[in-house]
Amino acid sequence: DITDRKRAEAAVRESERHYHLLADNVSDVIWTAGREMDLTYISPSVTALTGYTPEEFLRLKADECLTPDSFQRLIASREEVLARIGAGQPETVPPAPQVLELEYRCKNGSTIWAEVVISLIRGSEGEPQGVIGVTRDITERKLAEAALKNSEEYLQTIINGVQTGLVIIDPRTHTIIDVNPAAERMIGVGRDKLIGSICHKYICPAEAGSCPVTDLGQAVDNSERTLITVHGPRSILKTVVPAEFSGEQYLLESFIDITDRKRAEERLIESEERFHLIFRNSNDAIYLFEITASGMPGRIVDANEVAVLQTGLTKENLVKKTFLEIHTHELPTKSRAIMMELLTKGQIRFETEVQRRDGTKLPVEVSAQFAKLNQKTYVIAISRDISRRKREERALRIANQKLQLMNIVAWHDIQNKVTGLRGYVELSKDLVTDETMKKFIQSEEEALKVIHQQLQYTKEYQEMGVHPQEWVNLHQTLRMILSLAELGSIQVIVDVGDLEVYCDPVIAKVFSHLLDNTKIHGKKATRIHISCRETPDGLTLAYEDDGVGIADEQKKELFMRNVGTTTGFSLFFIHDLLEVSEMTIRETGVCGQGVRFEIGIPRGIYRFGRND
Structure with missing residues (x-):
């Protein structure tokens, strides 16, 4: 009686039909291989995956349908599977399937990534008879993973390269979770020592329980704060924002060191205060004026109180005038030459006269040079009252003229006397016969010659x-x-x-x-x-x-x-x-x-x- 055998064969055929129906209609590629890992079956979905028909694919060798790296990974996996099949011993606990990620060559020359799950096929007694595999297209997932990796590397490059310090802090424990290299440099402590430490120890000077963000509820957005470093406190511009990573809430602190800028600002403020102190208390008039498009002195922008006294104008009227307008007509005629020398040398000193409001003229000595203010070039001119010096120079010149006149009269008188005496000596030479007397007369003549020469030198010395x-x-x-x-x-x-x-x-x-x-x-x-x-x-x-x-x-x-x-x-x-x-x-x-x-x-x- 073979009824039971017939029923069993029918059941097997029905099971195989259901199996092929399933294998032929799923999107994943299902395949089987014998004990030598030679393909015995591959589902039609291989065409959608690689472009090859099942018949074409079954004729391909493994190194023809895989890239070199994937082929090597498959060989290593195959050795492990063959070792299990070669053992031929039933296993009470089935081994876990092997999962490989392989890169396949498609018929059109492109490549795709697939996840391959390989399991052993066992007989009724549990003995290994071959393998069954399921291949799934994971190209999009691999591309997404590569894009994510590139994005992470790109982001990490930015974080490591920026000069802004970045610190991630756990708001519950105030523990430092991560820091970037800029933060390490600013704080002066290495990453290994910072991570896991309390932020109050290295970053924020606030005491425990007084955190401006978590305890006091303050917003820190581009705020000037103090950073604790191994070299002492530094001034920073700090921003703190909440951030979520892997479902956990953290604080992201970013800060830049503004210590040098603060010092520069303080020096600038101090310099400006010194300038204003000099400007207000100078004994000389100080003018700041523009330069016209033609390179000539322009409108007065600012002037000190001495300038107001010097010109007799009010400050409001003074800043409405040009630098040339407050001086006599002599200055405009020389202004082009003055500005040319100022452009050539960067500074100049000259004498002129201020035309005062009451019509009088005040002699002044002007010292001018260029000055930069808000990226614009001006001229700063210091005007010194030299009226007293001029009066003294005039008095000295008159005194010198009088003295020179007296010297000239005296010099001429002496010169005339010497000339006359030399004439008498010359005449007496013809009247004297005594040799001794002639020698005396010759000595007198030499002495008078020297006196005459000395008088010439004296005249030159006087000049x-x-x-x-x-x-x-x-x-x-x-x-x-x-x-x-x-x-x-x-x-x-x-x-x-x-x-x-x-x-x-x-x-x-x-x-x-x-x-x-x-x-x-x-x-x-x-x-x-x-x-x-x-x-x-x-x-x-x-x-x-x-x-x-x-x-x-x-x-x-x-x-x-x-x-x-x-x-x-x-x-x-x-x-x-x-x-x-x-x-x-x-x-x-x-x-x-x-x-x-x-x-x-x-x-x-x-x-x-x-x-x-």
Whole structure:
């Protein structure tokens, strides 16, 4: 009787039909493999997953349908499965299925990610007979995971890179949960030590139970607070907001260090207070005025009380005028040249007159320079009343004129007497026959000659400082002196370019005396070279000849007045004249090779290439 067998076979066929019906219609790919892991069946849904028909897929080798990394993972899993099948022993507790994430190659050349769950197929006695697998498309999940990972890495890069300190705190325990590198640097403590610590210890100076956010309910939004650091308290700008992570509530604190900015602001406030103190209490008038589009002095923006007194105008009327309008008509004619020099040098000093409200004129000395205010350039001018100085200068000038007149009269009287006496001496030479008397007369004649020379030096010395200093073109001056000098065969080379020196106009006498010195004492001199070169301290003007030079023991007292030698007086005169013009002179030549007089000219009183 095979009735039961028939019934069993029918049941198996019905079960297989139900199984194939299920396998052929689910979206997941269901497949089976034998004991050697060779595919025996794959569901039609493989076409939707990979583009291959079931027949095509069954003909593919594993390394043809998987990427290299996934193929290696499959091989490792296969070895484990084959080891279990090879054992052939029934297991009382079925092992957990293997779960793999593999990257498949599709028919169109693209790839997809799939989750593969592999389980053993066992016989009626529990012995392993093969495997069954379920493959599910997880490409979208993998893309989402990759996007999430990239997003987390991007966010972490930002958090680690920003200069803002970030701290996450548990509001219940006030424990530090996390910090970024900027917070570590500001606090001066490493991440490992900070995490798990109480925030009152390292960050907030508030005592336990007095937290501004959790205990006092204060809003902290861009608020100035204090940060506790290992180097002492620092000023910060702080914001605290609630944040939720993994369903838990936390506090996210962000802060930036504004200590340096606060100090800079304090220094700026202190500087402004000092400026206002000087501005209000200065004995000089101070004006702040604009610059017009054409580069000329513009409207007065501000002025101190001394400026109000200086002009006789009220503050309201003063700031309505331009800087030129409060001065006499002389200033507008010079204003362009003044502004050009101000632009070139950055500062300028000049004298002018303030036109007062009552019609009187007040002489002033103005010192001006540029000033930046709110990214705009102004000119700040300090105007000093020099009316007293002008009166004193006038009185001194009149006194000097009177003294000069008296000196001239006295000098002419003495000169006339000496000239007359020299005439009498010359006449007496023809009347005297006695040789002894002739020697006396010759000595008298020499003495009168020296007196006459000394009178000439005295006249030149009196002229020193009488005339105001001016810009002297040295090349033109030397050319004029050389045209009048009688140097014989001595060659003169002038190598000073277009040098101008601000000095006493009688500087021409300096070079006249130096030329005379070469003629008289140079003896074998055949060449004179006048040159200049700039140094860190200013300019060195050199006068050289190739004469006999000066002995070293004579150089110490070279520029002192030596009674009885005309040369001593002339060098003494040269020294004093240069000193009046803030210049120096020294002799640095080598005895036997010629003299070298070096005239030191400080910066500010010489220039090149100017004709104005």
